[in-house]
Structures are given as C-alpha cells and as structure tokens.
Amino acid sequence: MCVLLTFINHRRWVLAAIISSCLIGISPAYSFEPLDDFQIHGFASQGYFLTSANNTYGESSKQRGTLGLTETGINISFTPVNNIRLAAQGVYRHAGEVSEEARIDYALLDWTFINNQSLQMGLRLGRIKNPFGFYNETRDVAFTRPSITLPSIYYERSRNLVLSTDGAQFYADKALSIGNISFQFNFGELGDDLKELEIAILTFDAPGHLENKPSYLGKIGYESTSGATRLAFSYGNADMEYKPGQGDFFDSGDVNFKQFILSAQHRFGHITLTGEYLRQENIFENFGLFYPDVSPTTESYYLQGDYQFSSRIKGYARYDALFLDKNNRDGKKSIPNLPRSAAFAKSYMLGLQWVPSHQWQLQAEYHRVNGIASLSFADNPDLFATKQHWNVFSLQLSYRF
Amino acid sequence: MSPLSQAAELIANPSVSIDSLSASSARNIFTMRSKNWPDGSPIKVFVLHDENPLHKQFSKTNLHVFPYKLRRIWDRNIYSGTGNAPTTVDTEEEMIEAVATHPGAIGYANKGNDYVRIINIY
Numbered sequence: 001m002c003v004l005l006t007f008i009n010h011r012r013w014v015l016a017a018i019i020s021s022c023l024i025g026i027s028p029a030y031s032f033e034p035l036d037d038f039q040i041h042g043f044a045s046q047g048y049f050l051t052s053a054n055n056t057y058g059e060s061s062k063q064r065g066t067l068g069l070t071e072t073g074i075n076i077s078f079t080p081v082n083n084i085r086l087a088a089q090g091v092y093r094h095a096g097e098v099s100e101e102a103r104i105d106y107a108l109l110d111w112t113f114i115n116n117q118s119l120q121m122g123l124r125l126g127r128i129k130n131p132f133g134f135y136n137e138t139r140d141v142a143f144t145r146p147s148i149t150l151p152s153i154y155y156e157r158s159r160n161l162v163l164s165t166d167g168a169q170f171y172a173d174k175a176l177s178i179g180n181i182s183f184q185f186n187f188g189e190l191g192d193d194l195k196e197l198e199i200a201i202l203t204f205d206a207p208g209h210l211e212n213k214p215s216y217l218g219k220i221g222y223e224s225t226s227g228a229t230r231l232a233f234s235y236g237n238a239d240m241e242y243k244p245g246q247g248d249f250f251d252s253g254d255v256n257f258k259q260f261i262l263s264a265q266h267r268f269g270h271i272t273l274t275g276e277y278l279r280q281e282n283i284f285e286n287f288g289l290f291y292p293d294v295s296p297t298t299e300s301y302y303l304q305g306d307y308q309f310s311s312r313i314k315g316y317a318r319y320d321a322l323f324l325d326k327n328n329r330d331g332k333k334s335i336p337n338l339p340r341s342a343a344f345a346k347s348y349m350l351g352l353q354w355v356p357s358h359q360w361q362l363q364a365e366y367h368r369v370n371g372i373a374s375l376s377f378a379d380n381p382d383l384f385a386t387k388q389h390w391n392v393f394s395l396q397l398s399y400r401f
Numbered sequence: 402m403s404p405l406s407q408a409a410e411l412i413a414n415p416s417v418s419i420d421s422l423s424a425s426s427a428r429n430i431f432t433m434r435s436k437n438w439p440d441g442s443p444i445k446v447f448v449l450h451d452e453n454p455l456h457k458q459f460s461k462t463n464l465h466v467f468p469y470k471l472r473r474i475w476d477r478n479i480y481s482g483t484g485n486a487p488t489t490v491d492t493e494e495e496m497i498e499a500v501a502t503h504p505g506a507i508g509y510a511n512k513g514n515d516y517v518r519i520i521n522i523y
Contacts, residue, residue, distance in 0.1 A: 037443070039486065041479045077485055082443060083436070087482040106482040117426040117435050129481040137481040144476050171483075175429050225428070227470025267467075311452065358451045 042074040045142035045398035047149075053387035054372060055379035058096035060392070068096040069149075069396075071140045073105060083122075085110040091140055097378040098156075098196060105129070105140070106164060117175075124169040130162050131184045131219040132234045133261040133276050139163075142398035146274060147351055148363050149394070151302040152322035152374050153261060153278040157196040161212065161238060164191060179225045185218040190238055198242075199377045201255065201284060202291070203337040207245025210255065215239055221263075232263040242287065253287035272306040296325035314353040321346045322373050341388035345371035360399055367392040409459040412497065412517040414506040416442075421521040428464050430507060432474045433484050438505060446487035447499045447508035455493060459509040463522055 049057050050065030058068025075089035088107040094100040108126035115122075129137040138144040139154055167188015174181045194210040201210075217236030223229070242253035259280040266273055280298040284291065304318040322345045323329045331340030351365035372386050380386055411427060413419075417438060422430075429435040430444055438444055449456040451472055460468040478484030490496050493510055500508040501516035513519050 037445075037485075039479070041486070043480065073480070075479060075482065077479070077482070079443070082441070085485075089480070089482060108482055110483070112436065115436055117423075117429055117439075120434050120436075124483070129483075137483075138477060141476070141480045144473075144480060173434055175425050175434070177425065180434075223470070225425075225465060227467045227473070 037079040039077045040075070041401060042072070043141050043143065043398065043400040044070075044072040045396055046070055048395040050393045052391040054375055054390045056096065056375065056392065058379065060096075060379075065393075066096065068094065070094040071142065073140065075105075083112045083115055085112075093140060095156075096376065098376045099193075099378075119172070119174050121172040122170075124171065125167075127164050127166050128169045128186055128188075129164050130186055130190075130217055130236075132162060132217060132236060133278070134230070134232065134263050134265065134274070136162060141400075142363075142396060143361060143400055146304055146306070147316065147318065147349065148365050148396040151276070151300075151304070151318065151320045152345060153276050153300045153302065155300070155322070156374065156376060157200045158194075158257075159196075160191040160193045161197060161240075162190065162236075165189065165215075165217075167214075177225075179229075180223050182221045182223070183218070185216070187216045188214065190215050194240070196377060201282075202250065203335070205377075206250060207248045208243050208250065209245070210240045211243055213239040213241060217259075228267040230263070230265040232261070234261040234263070235259070249288070249290045251286060251288035253291065254283075254285045256283040256285075257281070258283075270308045272308075273303070274306070275301065275303045277301040296327070299323045299326040312355050314355075316349075316351045316353070318349045318351075319347070320349065322371075324373050339372070339384055339386070339388075341370075341372045341386070342383055343371070343373060345369060345373040359401060361397070363394075363396045363398075365392070365394045367394075408462050409455055409509045409511055410513050411459075411463060411520045411522055412500050412508055412510050412513045413520050414445075414500055414502075414504055415516070415518050416504040417507070417518055417520075419520065420518075421523055424463075424465060424522050427522050428466055431460075431464060431466075431471060431487070433478055433487065442505050445503050445506045447490055447496055447503075447506060448487045449493070449496060450489060450491070455509070455511060463509065 047069030048065055048067055049060040051060040053061050055061055058066030060066045071093050073089055073091040077087040079085045086109055089105040091105040092102045106127050106129050108124045108128050110124045112120055112122035131137050135145060135150055139150055165186040165188040169184055169186045171184045190212045192212060198210045199205055215238040219232055219234040221232040236259045238257040240255040244250055244252055257280055261276055261278045263276045278300045283295045285293045300322040302318055302320040304316060306314055306316040308314050324343055328343050331343030347367050347369040349365055349367045353363045355361050369390050436444060451468055457468050460466050460471060475486035479486050490499055496508045497510050497514060497517060500506040
C-alpha cells in the first residue's frame with residue numbers, strides 16, 4: 001500500500017502522509033490482521049451516443065453514433081489497525097476526443113479519531129474525492145449517477161479541476177434522532193490538465209496553460225433517518241494562475257472561482273424529486289490588454305423526477321439549464337470567437353433504467369437540447385459549425401462488483 | 402400470519418457482549434459509520450443481497466431505513482474511498498454460519514440458533 005500511494009505524485013506533503021501511514025502500519029503496539037478486512041470492488045460501463053448534430057463523446061453526429069464513453073475502475077480498502085484505513089482506486093476513462101487516461105482516482109489514509117455510536121470524526125490524507133453536490137465524489141461511477149451523464153452543474157469542461165484534492169480532508173458525521181448531519185472540508189491542490197477549462201476562459205487554445213493553486217471546498221449535508229429526504233450545501237473556492245507560453249497574447253493572469261451548490265431530494269412513495277442549483281462567481285484578472293478584467297456569474301440548475309415502476313425498472317425526466325453568464329443568458333451580448341448559442345444550454349430529457357440484477361444496469365435516454373454551452377471543444381473544434389438545436393439518444397450498460 | 406409481517410432478528414457473534422442496541426446505533430452499524438463495539442473491538446457486518454426479501458424487511462421494519470439508502474451509502478463509501486461496504490452472503494443459512502464463526506460479527510435472520518446471540522433493538 002505504501003508503494004501504491006507513492007504513484008500519486010511527488011508533492012512533499014503527500015509523501016509526508018505516506019510516510020506517516022507506513023509508520024502507523026508498522027507500529028508494534030497494535031495487532032495486525034489486514035486480510036480479514038480487505039475489500040476489493042470495481043465497476044465498468046460503456047456508453048453509446050447518437051446526436052442529430054454536434055459531437056459528444058466522439059463523433060456522435062456520424063451515422064452510426066459513437067461508443068466514445070468508457071469508464072472502468074477498481075479499488076481496494078483495508079484496515080491495518082483499528083481506526084486507520086487505507087484505500088485506493090484506479091480509473092481508466094475514455095471520453096471522446098477530450099481524454100483517454102488511466103489515473104489514480106483516490107489514494108488515502110483515513111484516520112477516524114472519534115468513533116462512537118453517534119459521532120464519527122476524522123482526517124483523510126492523500127488524494128481525496130471532492131464532496132460537491134450529490135454526485136461529484138462518484139461522478140465516474142454509472143451506478144451512482146441519476147442518469148447516463150450528469151446534469152450541467154457538474155460542468156464537464158472543469159471536471160479535471162473538481163475531481164479530487166491532493167491534500168487533507170476533515171470529516172464529521174453525527175447521528176440525531178431525525179437523521180444524520182455530515183460535514184466534510186477539503187484543503188489542498190485540485191486536479192490539473194485544465195485544457196478544456198483554459199479554452200472555455202480564453203475561447204481558444206493559447207500557448208500557455210492554467211496551473212492550480214491551493215484551494216478549499218466543503219459540504220454540509222442532512223439525510224433523514226429513512227433516507228427519503230436529503231439536503232446539502234456545498235461551497236468551493238478555487239484559485240488558478242495562467243502561465244503564458246512563447247509569443248502569447250496574454251500576461252500571467254489570475255483565475256478565481258467561488259462556487260456554491262444547493263441540493264435537495266425527497267421521495268414520495270414511488271416518486272423521487274431531485275433538484276440542485278449552482279452559482280459560480282468567476283474572476284479573471286491581470287491577463288493584460290487583450291483580456292480585460294471581467295467577473296461573470298455562472299448559473300445552472302436542474303429538476304429531475306424519477307418514477308419507480310417496479311423494483312427493477314425506473315423512468316425519469318429532467319429539465320436542465322446552464323447560463324455561463326447570468327447577465328447574458330441568451331448570448332445577445334456578443335462573445336468574441338464564439339457563436340451566441342455558446343452562452344447557454346437548456347435541455348429536456350426522458351430516460352429509462354433497467355436493473356436486471358444488483359450487478360448490472362442498462363439505461364436509455366433521449367435529450368432535446370437548445371444551446372451548446374455544455375459541448376467539449378476537443379469534440380467540436382469549430383463551434384461555428386455546430387447547431388443551436390440538437391437531440392441526443394444515448395444508451396449505457398454498466399457492471400459492478 | 403405471512404412471514405413478511407414478523408420482524409427479523411438482529412443476530413451477533415457470541416463474542417459480542419451486549420443484549421440490546423438502539424435503532425439508531427443499529428443504523429449506524431449497518432451504514433458502516435460505527436466501526437467498533439463499545440469495548441473497542443471491530444464490528445464485522447454481514448448482509449444479504451439488496452433484492453432479498455429478508456434484507457428489505459430487516460431494513461424497513463427493524464432499522465426503519467429504505468434499502469436504497471443503505472445501497473447509496475455503501476456505494477459512496479467504496480467508490481469514493483470514504484468507507485467500506487458490508488460483506489454480502491447469498492442465503493440466510495450462510496448468514497447464520499458467517500455470524501456464528503466471525504468474532505465481532507453482526508447480521509440478521511428470520512430465526513437465529515444457539516450459535517448466535519439475539520440482540521434486541523429498542
């Protein structure tokens with residue numbers, strides 16, 4: 001496990017976490033029975049996308065569509081001594097032209113320093129998933145998503161930024177008579193490889209690149225005893241710096257995102273309603289003459305209704321909206337280098353899910369989309385060649401163990 | 402009386418030194434949040450598959466939790482690295498056998514036997 005953790009990166013404080021985990025692991029004061037608590041789990045899913053225009057996860061607008069979304073992962077967890085747990089997950093993900101990568105998704109040491117029947121409190125060190133909204137922590141695991149692809153508040157262009165934190169997480173979970181209150185706070189460096197985000201900010205692939213700086217985020221959540229009601233508030237503050245390349249138009253600019261998400265879910269018998277609202281203040285400063293300081297506010301929200309026809313079959317419908325700048329919802333104020341429809345994406349979706357066994361899941365969805373703010377640049381290199389109104393048909397088969 | 406109208410029994414390994422648990426404590430064990438018995442020894446949780454009628458009955462009647470909540474919490478635990486899932490066994494006989502033979506084990510059954518301890522939920 002110590003060896004596995006060293007793969008994640010070379011940053012000093014991660015190494016400190018690894019060394020301390022190894023030291024605790026060999027401490028002779030504790031009994032050592034790792035095999036009894038060793039767990040291994042995994043997942044795999046394959047998506048299919050066919051669009052009337054515009055590309056998503058590969059050349060989906062070609063006649064036969066695309067199989068361009070593949071997600072697989074395997075994870076291990078074990079408890080070398082009481083209240084100390086080590087866990088790691090490797091993920092392979094292919095997403096159209098945007099990425100094809102194998103990565104360490106998380107690799108952490110989890111120390112529960114208060115652990116009694118109603119309160120758990122602890123620290124996690126290493127690479128930790130970011131608790132953000134209902135679904136960010138497990139956004140690559142089809143079984144945990146409410147649909148084949150996540151709604152727009154889980155903005156794909158910034159996914160690499162928000163996937164995980166290399167640093168520390170403080171957590172607490174308190175059981176009350178009416179349910180559970182949970183709290184997590186992450187501090188450290190967010191993800192890198194921010195090409196899609198850089199293009200989203202600068203509107204083209206400039207010679208430089210974005211680098212992340214220490215950032216933080218947290219979430220407080222409530223879940224009722226039965227599980228029928230869930231509420232959450234998430235807040236994040238992310239800093240990045242633009243490092244200009246050779247012959248760059250731009251100076252070394254500063255990027256700051258302040259983001260919050262309100263999440264709510266309630267189940268009434270066979271019907272579940274879920275809604276999440278995101279508001280993000282984007283501050284772009286010091287990019288120089290060609291990019292005056294601006295601070296647009298992004299707004300996004302969705303409302304989804306699920307109907308459980310039987311324990312194995314579920315139908316769902318969703319309205320989803322994304323406005324990159326809430327003062328330019330329809331794109332009427334011109335955006336340099338981009339068509340007007342790049343300012344927003346509004347969509348209706350209908351879906352069906354079949355779970356033939358607890359290990360398998362098959363989903364089918366149809367989306368009607370107005371706007372292209374959710375499209376990736378890698379799959380759509382010329383946004384002026386895209387269509388404002390487009391439809392998506394998608395299928396996904398998933399397996400887990 | 403149909404089998405589904407009677408409550409299932411919470412069972413534990415004889416090494417577990419308690420006779421009763423509050424419903425809230427039992428929920429914290431089956432959601433994998435509490436990891437230790439009051440004496441500090443680790444808890445080992447066994448469950449049947451999500452679709453098993455006894456699993457559904459135990460979740461709803463004994464724990465007052467919808468089975469989908471347990472599944473959601475276990476999935477978050479294992480796929481985000483924040484915790485574990487219980488060990489799944491295929492039948493009630495395997496469940497009783499597993500609980501009887503693993504120190505610190507907890508599970509459930511329609512009817513326990515002499516090799517496991519019955520724990521009351523209050």
